[in-house]
Amino acid sequence: xxxxxxxxxxxxxxxxxxxxxxxxxxxxxxxxxxxxxxxxxxxxxxxxxxxxxxxxxxxxxxxxxxxxxxxxxxxxxxxxxxxxxxxxxxxxxxxxxxxxxxxxxxxxxxxxxxxxxxxxxxxxxxxxxxxxxxxxxxxxxxxxxxxxxxxxxxxxxxxxxxxxxxxxxxxxxxxxxxxxxxxxxxxxxxxxxxxxxxxxxxxxxxxxxxxxxxxxxxxxxxxxxxxxxxxxxxxxxxxxxxxxxxxxxxxxxxxxxxxxxxxxxxxxxxxxxxxxxxxxxxxxxxxxxxxxxxxxxxxxxxxxxxxxxxxxxxxxxxxxxxxxxxxxxxxxxxxxxxxxxxxxxxxxxxxxxxxxxxxxxxxxxxxxxxxxxxxxxxxxxxxxxxxxxxxxxxxxxxxxxxxxxxxxxxxxxxxxxxxxxxxxxxxxxxxxxxxxxxxxxxxxxxxxxxxxxxxxxxxxxxxxxxxxxxxxxxxxxxxxxxxxxxxxxxxx
Numbered sequence: 343x344x345x346x347x348x349x350x351x352x353x354x355x356x357x358x359x360x361x362x363x364x365x366x367x368x369x370x371x372x373x374x375x376x377x378x379x380x381x382x383x384x385x386x387x388x389x390x391x392x393x394x395x396x397x398x399x400x401x402x403x404x405x406x407x408x409x410x411x412x413x414x415x416x417x418x419x420x421x422x423x424x425x426x427x428x429x430x431x432x433x434x435x436x437x438x439x440x441x442x443x444x445x446x447x448x449x450x451x452x453x454x455x456x457x458x459x460x461x462x463x464x465x466x467x468x469x470x471x472x473x474x475x476x477x478x479x480x481x482x483x484x485x486x487x488x489x490x491x492x493x494x495x496x497x498x499x500x501x502x503x504x505x506x507x508x509x510x511x512x513x514x515x516x517x518x519x520x521x522x523x524x525x526x527x528x529x530x531x532x533x534x535x536x537x538x539x540x541x542x543x544x545x546x547x548x549x550x551x552x553x554x555x556x557x558x559x560x561x562x563x564x565x566x567x568x569x570x571x572x573x574x575x576x577x578x579x580x581x582x583x584x585x586x587x588x589x590x591x592x593x594x595x596x597x598x599x600x601x602x603x604x605x606x607x608x609x610x611x612x613x614x615x616x617x618x619x620x621x622x623x624x625x626x627x628x629x630x631x632x633x634x635x636x637x638x639x640x641x642x643x644x645x646x647x648x649x650x651x652x653x654x655x656x657x658x659x660x661x662x663x664x665x666x667x668x669x670x671x672x673x674x675x676x677x678x679x680x681x682x683x684x685x686x687x688x689x690x691x692x693x694x695x696x697x698x699x700x701x702x703x704x705x706x707x708x709x710x711x712x713x714x715x716x717x718x719x720x721x722x723x724x725x726x727x728x729x730x731x732x733x734x735x736x737x738x739x740x741x742x743x744x745x746x747x748x749x750x751x752x753x754x755x756x757x758x759x760x761x762x763x764x765x766x767x768x769x770x771x772x773x774x775x776x777x778x779x780x781x782x783x784x785x786x787x788x789x790x791x792x793x794x795x796x797x798x799x800x801x802x803x804x805x806x807x808x809x810x811x812x813x814x815x816x817x818x819x820x821x822x823x824x825x826x827x828x829x830x831x832x833x834x
Contacts, residue, residue: 365483367541368431369492372476375435375534377499378527379442379469383411384507384644385523386462392520399455409570410459414466415762416569420561420616422474423755427551430544434475439535442468446531450524461524473761474754481742481750494681497734502674508648509670512663554608557615560601567594568763572770616759617752620745626753628818629741630760632693635812636733637761638768639700639805643726645769646776647707650798651719654712654791665720669727676731681739688821689736696732697816699725701809707802712791733812740819768805776801 390404397404425434445464452458476496484492514522571591608614621627644666651662683692703726710719738757745753776797783793 368543369476369480369483369495371534371538371542372435372472372479373495373499375439375531375538376472376476376496377503378530378534379465379472380499380503381507381510382442382446382465382527383415383469384503385511385527386411389511389515389520389523392515393455393458396520397455397458403455406455406459407462411462411466412569412762412766413566414463415470416565416759416766417562418467418470419474419755419758419762420565421558421755422471422758423616423752424551424553425471426475426478426751426754427549428553429548431475431479432538432542432544434471435538435542436535438468438471438475439531439538440468441465441471443528443531443535446524446528450521450528470758473758474751477738477742477754477757478751481754482747486743491678491681491685493684493739494678494735496738497677497680497731498674502670502677506667506670508644509663509667512660516660552613554604554613554615557601557604557608560597560604561615564594564598564601565759565763567591568598569766570594572763572766614752616755617749618756620749620753620756623744624818625744625820626741628815628820629689629737629744630757632697632733632812632815632819633737633741633757634760634764635808635815636700636730636737637764638771638808639704639726640730640768641765642768642772642801642805643707643723646772646798646801647719647723649776650710650795654710654795654798655714655716655719665716666723668720669723672724673727673731676728677735680732680735684736684739689740689819690816690821692732692736693816693819694813696729696736697809697812699729699732701729701806701813703729704802704806704809708799708806710798710802711795736819740821744820771804772801775804 386407390407393399393407394404422434442465445461445466445468448461448464449458450461452461476499480492480496511523514520514526567590571587571589571594602618605614605616605618609617609619647666648662651657651665657665680692703722706718706722706725710722741757742750742753776794778797779800780793780797783796784790786793788796
């Protein structure tokens with residue numbers, strides 16, 4: 343059992359009122375900050391055509407605004423497991439908000455594409471620290487019988503921010519210039535930073551942990567190469583500069599194997615950068631696999647649905663963004679409800695119907711054609727959003743709740759890394775299949791709308807097939823071992 347100093351929320355003794363108030367302030371600050379950062383991560387999705395026009399750059403060059411962000415996240419997140427053990431909560435929070443705010447300012451004043459990409463990289467450094475910090479802090483402060491409710495709030499951050507990012511971006515671009523996407527976010531980041539400086543108290547006690555220097559470049563090259571390779575496939579410019587499509591994937595995969603073997607060897611010595619002993623806990627492993635599949639579906643849908651609505655149905659960007667808004671809002675409304683249901687009934691009764699709803703929605707999307715009615719598109723997206731809402735909270739809570747406290751930071755970093763890799767993989771897989779099938783349709787003499795429609799059907803088919811694996815895995819999700827059937831914590 344950790345000491346009261348390190349994890350006051352998990353102490354057997356009653357939490358003092360001042361600690362309870364302090365904990366609520368800490369979690370609220372982390373939630374607002376993380377929401378802002380993840381919203382920023384997806385806000386660029388419908389802005390690329392405007393940026394290409396204003397900056398005079400090609401589509402391949404503009405895609406680096408997304409690729410560089412994902413790449414930086416994949417490189418930095420594995421190191422956060424070490425940072426969260428070595429430094430105070432307050433220190434990591436201030437560093438994350440400082441990186442994010444400075445990067446946002448760089449983006450807002452960028453005179454051209456290279457400074458804009460640099461700003462996105464600096465933003466990503468802060469974003470990469472914040473999500474594992476939020477999840478680790480919640481696990482340390484919130485007792486097991488209340489975690490579902492709190493993780494429901496985290497699910498709002500994880501799922502709603504990406505869902506409303508394109509909507510907000512479309513509205514801003516319709517009314518203002520692209521720089522306003524950053525000018526409007528910057529004050530929020532600065533307010534969160536000021537609030538953290540004023541009110542955030544340390545809630546953990548850092549401990550001296552060794553940093554394995556070799557593991558850092560192995561993680562950077564392994565995860566970075568994998569995300570870069572997947573992103574370039576999805577963006578269709580993997581041959582740029584003569585580089586074969588398979589090269590970054592092959593290099594990333596080979597180095598990642600070396601990284602994994604090193605972490606397995608260092609784990610028992612308490613020297614691993616990412617302690618892979620988390621995967622010895624079956625609940626964690628099953629939940630993380632399902633979470634990866636869910637993130638593939640979410641990010642793939644965020645890319646393909648706007649393409650379908652704009653390029654097949656002929657909607658304006660603002661209309662397409664507004665079509666995605668009901669589903670995003672539904673996820674936000676359901677998240678705290680699902681959290682309370684988890685506390686009362688556990689995970690399996692939620693993730694089984696959730697995975698079925700995701701599968702139904704994705705199979706419906708495989709039937710989309712240029713003649714499909716808007717009502718069917720909206721209903722499918724809402725069904726998918728509801729299904730994902732029933733997945734995220736139980737999976738986050740079950741995965742981390744199944745770990746001993748000393749592995750919380752490693753589990754949080756692993757979840758964040760897998761989210762980025764799965765998101766990039768979902769985009770790459772869906773878009774690559776769509777592109778190949780669309781090209782075949784055009785070669786066969788179809789008009790552009792019907793050819794793209796067939797390509798989108800094939801892309802959604804990949805997600806639909808993956809969703810069947812999600813349903814199968816959902817039967818193996820269990821409640822964390824420190825909770826009884828009624829949601830009350832067992833004796834420690």
